[in-house]
Amino acid sequence: MRYGHSVETVRRAEAALMARVPEGALMQRAAAGLAGAGTDLLGRVYGARVAVLVGSGANGGDALYAAARLLRRGAAATAVLLNPERAYAEGLAAFRSAGGRVAAADGGARAVARADLVLDGVTGIGGKGGLRPEAADLALAARDGRGAVLAVDLPSGVDADTGEVHGPAVHADATVTFGTYKPALLVDPAAEFAGALRLVDIGLDGDLGAPELEALQHADAAALLPRPSGESDKYRRGVVGVAAGSERYPGAAVLAVSGALRGGAGAVRYAGPGGPAVLARHPETLVSAGSPRAAGRVQAWVVGPGLGDTSQARTAVDDALAADVPILVDADGLRLLTPEAVRRRTAATVLTPHAGEAAALLGWAREDVEGRRLHAVRELAARFGATVLLKGSTTLVADPDPGRPVRVNATGTAWLATAGSGDVLSGLTGSLLAAGLAARDAASLGAYLHGLSARLTPHPLTALDLADSLPAAWHNVSA
């Protein structure tokens, strides 16, 4: 598992560790990691030009010490001090004694424009609000300059805990972060500013408390994959019901079923008007034309993709909500439910909105959901008392228990932004529910396999291609 911790947790761990190690040791560990990453970006340090953006906190101190290391290896470095009286004094002294220059008050942008490498040490976990104007100007100069931009701990200007970005921020090619990931490095829009991530171990692990965020890694996904055993038969493996598609949108039924068939359940029952289209593509499906209540027993229902808003659609949603098995509600299904109906349920409910659907459920503007994804997904989970998978450039899974870390999916790719790929995800995740996974595991494993499958599919991909690559994603995870 990869973890993201809040600023408060990091500060507490840092204080506990600092009490046990010599003064300055953590900053030296940070600076060594940073100089290593800078070296990798530069390729050749000797003769390279480095610009160092220095705010008035320890983030600037890290950058100055790292630049001192690069100076000793033959680089030329210029520091741009945002607040000359308050730059990290010991770091500045080390930088100067290694031969570093300080830019004149108006020479910062020029130093940045000419640099091969820009070290962004304006703000780290101490940053508050959007960048101030002078810092914002330097962030823009770094973006427009020719050199690589390496952010120290976080790209300056992003909100460490929420992943929100208010105004200009440094757009980094890479970020070196210390001790643990911060939520902003894993959640858009901030994560977009961070570039490639490198975690430097500064010895914080033992002192870190509970994380805010966690991201499945291959081994975690492998451990969750349902596998048939000697005692398995198709019913014991779990049967997933799919109530999706309509006369108008029969394709959604086909796509949801194609995901469901590759999710580990032993059988897929389809209930609704899309039966002929489903059978034409997937003859192994158990098809009935009526509502979920009239279909046979299942261990989980998927309801919503392409349902429309007819009375038949409403009945399908009501039936699924009334079933005493885990359900996943997506797309049109989300428009047809109320928080009360979801809260009344005793079995698990997974809601899978994209930003527009989440906005409608919350009564927010879509941009607010996209700008405040962590807040939105937590708020939805709390209001509905359900597990919520919020789709988009970052996929997040929040549990109704607010004490549990939000899961963030690291496998996604923008190639997933293709019509019908969400239907495949619904079927897949519902199938994992039917196979017996807990709601947050099913949702986060579903997102993991879905993203991985997109990476294994030649581009540009279609939703059906994506479903066809799911077995390869399973194999990739379990190999």
Ligand SMILES: NC(=O)C1=CN([C@@H]2O[C@H](COP(=O)(O)OP(=O)(O)OC[C@H]3O[C@@H](n4cnc5c(N)ncnc54)[C@H](OP(=O)(O)O)[C@@H]3O)[C@@H](O)[C@H]2O)[C@@H](O)CC1
């Ligand atoms: N955790 C650890 O274990 C370790 C942490 N380490 C490092 O320490 C960093 C945290 O250092 P920190 O606490 O000194 O705060 P930091 O991020 O430098 O920024 C604060 C300064 O920025 C300013 N400022 C604020 N907002 C601003 C804005 N919008 N626009 C412009 N300026 C703004 C604000 O200035 P002021 O408001 O006071 O004028 C304040 O002085 C951490 O990220 C990591 O790099 C490592 O050394 C290794 C061990």
Ligand SMILES: Nc1ncnc2c1ncn2[C@@H]1O[C@H](COP(=O)(O)OP(=O)(O)O)[C@@H](O)[C@H]1O
């Ligand atoms: N920019 C992006 N980066 C990564 N994944 C994306 C991006 N845009 C969309 N996705 C993913 O693509 C899928 C789209 O689902 P959805 O919005 O329900 O589309 P549809 O209704 O057409 O099936 C989701 O899994 C979502 O997370």
Ligand SMILES: [K+]
């Ligand atoms: K920074």
